[in-house]
Amino acid sequence: MxxxxxxxxxxxxxxxxxxxxxxxxxxxxxxxxxxxxxxxxxxxxxxxxxxxxxxxxxxxxxxxxxxxSSTVSTNTTNYEFSDGSDEVELRLFIGDESIQSSKDVFVNADEKFLTIKTKHDGSFRTAMEISLYEKIKPSETIWLLDDDQLVVNLKKQDPDVKWPDIMxxxxxxxxxxxxxxxxxxxxxxxxxxxxxxxxxxxxxxxxxxxxxxxxxxxxxxxxxxxxxxxxxxxxxxxxxxxxxxxxxxxxxxxxxxxxxxxxxxxxxxxxxxxxxxxxxxxxxxxxxxxxxxxxxxxxxxxxxxxxxxxxxxxxxxxxxxxxxxxxxxxxxxxxxxxxxxxxxxxxxxxxxxxxxxxxxxxxxxxxxxxxxxxxxxxxxxx
The missing domain is CATH 3.40.50.300 (P-loop containing nucleotide triphosphate hydrolases)
Structure with a gap:
């Protein structure tokens, strides 16, 4: 082998x-x-x-x-991803009782990376870091908590480019x-x-x-x-x-x-x-x-x-x-x-x-x- x-x-x-x-x-x-x-x-x-x-x-x-690598995931890779015409949506399953509100989640999007951190035992840990290399409009990123999911909507720079997966x-x-x-x-x-x-x-x-x-x-x-x-x-x-x-x-x-x-x-x-x-x-x-x-x-x-x-x-x-x-x-x-x-x-x-x-x-x-x-x-x- x-x-x-x-x-x-x-x-x-x-x-x-x-x-x-x-x-x-x-x-x-x-x-x-x-x-x-x-x-x-x-x-x-x-x-x-x-x-x-x-x-x-x-x-x-x-x-x-x-x-x-383009993707670093330290806690979980359990997610759903969908590509629309102008935006993409990431649903990351967090399912952790220690996450009670938006204060327990950190989401940062810039021209290069999307970084998601979640709070555990009083400190933030990286759940996902993804290279986006100028593929999104960072200022138009929206995210929210939906039960056990973190939902992140990202506006695409080029609607004609299809994303089979975010990773x-x-x-x-x-x-x-x-x-x-x-x-x-x-x-x-x-x-x-x-x-x-x-x-x-x-x-x-x-x-x-x-x-x-x-x-x-x-x-x-x-x-x-x-x-x-x-x-x-x-x-x-x-x-x-x-x-x-x-x-x-x-x-x-x-x-x-x-x-x-x-x-x-x-x-x-x-x-x-x-x-x-x-x-x-x-x-x-x-x-x-x-x-x-x-x-x-x-x-x-x-x-x-x-x-x-x-x-x-x-x-x-x-x-x-x-x-x-x-x-x-x-x-x-x-x-x-x-x-x-x-x-x-x-x-x-x-x-x-x-x-x-x-x-x-x-x-x-x-x-x-x-x-x-x-x-x-x-x-x-x-």
Whole structure:
């Protein structure tokens, strides 16, 4: 049996790739012996490189503190949830004789979190803390006690976004992220073709997307395995062939594409990302760090150095420990969580990806040039 896994998001923020701000360790229950997944999103410097995973401002300037999961429940998870057109309703069963009036309940809603505390033995304990990340209008939150239930009504920021559940489960993430993507494809890149493949299958099933694998497509086209092609003709040929495949896939929608892992594929080379920019890219980054703090520092150095093509990815998920295929769904869920926060930070991103495709994936991401721009002119997007 595979060892249990933990999922602990990591956040970082910087105004440019050269001047990253500090980031703090998240709350976590993992130990060094267990594999860890550290998902965080990043955008290029033109997007201000905001990485918002379960994000909460601290009192220290330019520092972000993150919780280890979107939902923390210390007393109970017994609740009912319903989604209306303009608002959602949470009914939390408290059923405790020590709660006699509204004075025994504390409810606080802000742009990031809904926190509910109940009074026990003279002190307040957290019953539920949920990441809402700019999904509600805090000033319009209403709550009341109804017998053994706490009823909380929350006004939605975007009535068109449906909430399958108030907690960030696999089911709620797949439904919610599928809405946010608006058909934009997802590409998985990283050091391992096998991991890319396994996680892509989980994502495709969850999102209702078509699973594709450039490794399989390349081997079907060349009638050779990637390894034999490298031996016969060199890794440059592999990268060139995969680039041609990615070009043909760049106009596809609702696909999850697993790319060739390691240094032979197109994604490892920064000059081969022209068509990868057509979708949201997730870097599944294997780590040899001994703990989560070291893994976060490793990720920061990766992005700052920009030494390999993978650092162009929109989302990074750090994988520590020995890989097991049983972890695929946990990694996929981490990727969905990071993608959700990325798109919520800029809801125009899917539309911008669509524009990039319509103009021919000319390599001018993220600063898209006007129609008629000639990539050979040498005027880059920086």
């Amino acid at each position: 595979a060892p249990s896994t933990t999922l602990s998001p990591s956040c970082i923020s910087s105004s440019s790739s050269l001047n990253p701000t500090r980031f703090t360790s998240p709350k976590t229950t993992s130990t060094v012996a267990k594999p860890y997944f550290l998902p965080f999103t990043h955008q290029s410097a033109s997007f201000n490189r905001l990485i918002p995973i379960n994000l909460r401002h601290s009192t220290t300037a330019n520092t972000f503190v993150c919780s280890s 960030e489960t696999w089911e709620s993430l797949t439904v919610g992220v599928a809405q946010l993507l608006k058909g934009t494809s997802v590409y998985l890149v990283g050091e391992s073709s096998e991991i890319n493949y396994r996680v892509s299958r989980e994502l495709a099933v969850g999102l209702g997307y078509t699973p594709l694998d450039t490794n399989e497509l390349l081997e079907a086209y060349t009638k050779q395995t990637v390894d034999s092609l490298v031996i016969a003709e060199g890794s440059n040929v592999v990268a060139e062939t995969e680039s041609a495949i990615l070009e043909s896939l760049s106009s596809h929608i609702r696909s999850v594409v697993a790319t060739i892992g390691g240094q032979h594929g197109a994604a490892a080379r920064g000059d081969r990302w022209q068509h990868l920019y057509s979708g949201f890219t997730v870097w599944l980054s294997q780590s040899e760090a001994k703990d989560e703090a070291a893994a976060k520092e490793e990720a920061r150095i990766n992005i700052v150095s920009g030494g390999q093509g993978f650092t162009n990815a929109d989302v990074v998920v750090k994988l520590g420990g020995s890989w097991d295929n049983d972890y695929s769904k946990a990694v996929a869920q981490a990727a969905l969580s990071a993608l959700k926060q990325l798109i919520l930070s800029d809801k125009k991103l899917p539309g911008k990806k669509g524009l990039y495709i319509r103009l021919g994936c000319r390599g001018d991401w993220p600063n898209i040039k006007p129609p008629g721009w000639d990539p050979s002119s040498g005027a880059g997007s920086a």
